[in-house]
Amino acid sequence: MNTFFEITALNQDLLIYLVIDISIAIVLLGAMRFISGLSAKVNSTQELAQKDNFAFGISVAGSVAALGIVLTGAISGENAPSYWMEFIGMFAYGTLGLILIKIGRVIHDKLSLQHLNKTQEILNENITIGIVDAAGAIATAIIIRAVLLWVHGLDVDTFIAIIAGFIISQAILLMVTRLKERQYAKNNQGDCLQEAFARGQTALAIRYAGQLISTALAVTAASHFLTYSPETLLNNLVSWFVFAIVMTLLVALLTAIAKRIVLWGINLVEEVDQQQNIGVACVEMATSISIALILTALMA
Structure with missing residues (x-):
C-alpha cells in the first residue's frame, strides 16, 4: 500500500511538470503566429483566413514547427528541482528559441538571400519563398535544439553556449x-538561384529545403x-564549427552518391532546374534528409 501511494505521488509530481511544460509550449506556439504577423506588419488572421495567402501560411507553419523543435530541446532531460524553476527554465529557453528563430530569419534575409525581399514576396503570395523561409527556420531550430540538449543548467554560460551555437548554425x-x-x-548558364526563387520555381525551393535541413x-x-x-566552452565551440564543416561536406558527398542511385537515369538539372519537376525535387529532398538522418544516427 505504501508503494502504491509513493507511485501515485510520483505520478502527480510528473503530471504537474507536464502541465507546466505543455502550457508554456502552447502559449509560445500561439504567440509565434501573431509575432509572424507583427514582423511582416500584417494581420495574420486576414492573411491566413481572408486573403488565403498560402505562402504566408507556409512561412508561419515553418516558424511554428521550428519553435516546436526548439521546445523539445528545452523539455528533454531531467526536471528542475522545483515547479518554479521548471517554469522559469522552460519559459526562458522557449522565449530565447523564439527570438533566435526570428533573428535567424533576419540573417537569412539579409545575408544568405540578400537579393530577395522575402517578406514582400511572401505577402505577394510567392509560395516558393514561403517554402524557402520555412526551411530556413526549421534548419535553424534543429541546430538550436541540439545545443539545448548539449548544455545543462540555467546560467550565463548556458546562454552563451546557445547563442554561440546559433551563430555557428547561421555561418x-x-x-x-x-x-x-x-x-x-x-x-544554368550563370542564372541566379535567388532570382529563380523570386520567379516562383517551387521545385528549386523544395530541393533547397532538403539541403538546408540535411545540413542542419x-x-x-x-x-x-x-x-x-x-571551462572549455571556447575550445568546444571551435571544435563544433570544424566538425560541422566536415560533417556538412560528408553529407553532401554521400547525398550526391545516393541521388545518383535513387534517381538513376534521371537528369536532375534538366528535370528540376529547367522543367520544374516537383516530384523529382521531392525525391531529392527526401534523399538528402534521409542520408543526414542515417549519418547522425550512426554518429550517435
Missing part, C-alpha cells in the same frame, strides 16, 4: 547557400562527440 547555412548558388549558376542535421552530430563544460 554553416550561409556557406551552404553560397555553394548551392554557385552550383546552380554553373549548371549534419551540424548536430558534433554534440555527440563534445562534452559540455563552461
Whole structure:
C-alpha cells in the first residue's frame, strides 16, 4: 500500500511538470503566429483566413514547427528541482528559441538571400519563398535544439553556449547557400538561384529545403562527440564549427552518391532546374534528409 501511494505521488509530481511544460509550449506556439504577423506588419488572421495567402501560411507553419523543435530541446532531460524553476527554465529557453528563430530569419534575409525581399514576396503570395523561409527556420531550430540538449543548467554560460551555437548554425547555412548558388549558376548558364526563387520555381525551393535541413542535421552530430563544460566552452565551440564543416561536406558527398542511385537515369538539372519537376525535387529532398538522418544516427 505504501508503494502504491509513493507511485501515485510520483505520478502527480510528473503530471504537474507536464502541465507546466505543455502550457508554456502552447502559449509560445500561439504567440509565434501573431509575432509572424507583427514582423511582416500584417494581420495574420486576414492573411491566413481572408486573403488565403498560402505562402504566408507556409512561412508561419515553418516558424511554428521550428519553435516546436526548439521546445523539445528545452523539455528533454531531467526536471528542475522545483515547479518554479521548471517554469522559469522552460519559459526562458522557449522565449530565447523564439527570438533566435526570428533573428535567424533576419540573417537569412539579409545575408544568405540578400537579393530577395522575402517578406514582400511572401505577402505577394510567392509560395516558393514561403517554402524557402520555412526551411530556413526549421534548419535553424534543429541546430538550436541540439545545443539545448548539449548544455545543462540555467546560467550565463548556458546562454552563451546557445547563442554561440546559433551563430555557428547561421555561418554553416550561409556557406551552404553560397555553394548551392554557385552550383546552380554553373549548371544554368550563370542564372541566379535567388532570382529563380523570386520567379516562383517551387521545385528549386523544395530541393533547397532538403539541403538546408540535411545540413542542419549534419551540424548536430558534433554534440555527440563534445562534452559540455563552461571551462572549455571556447575550445568546444571551435571544435563544433570544424566538425560541422566536415560533417556538412560528408553529407553532401554521400547525398550526391545516393541521388545518383535513387534517381538513376534521371537528369536532375534538366528535370528540376529547367522543367520544374516537383516530384523529382521531392525525391531529392527526401534523399538528402534521409542520408543526414542515417549519418547522425550512426554518429550517435
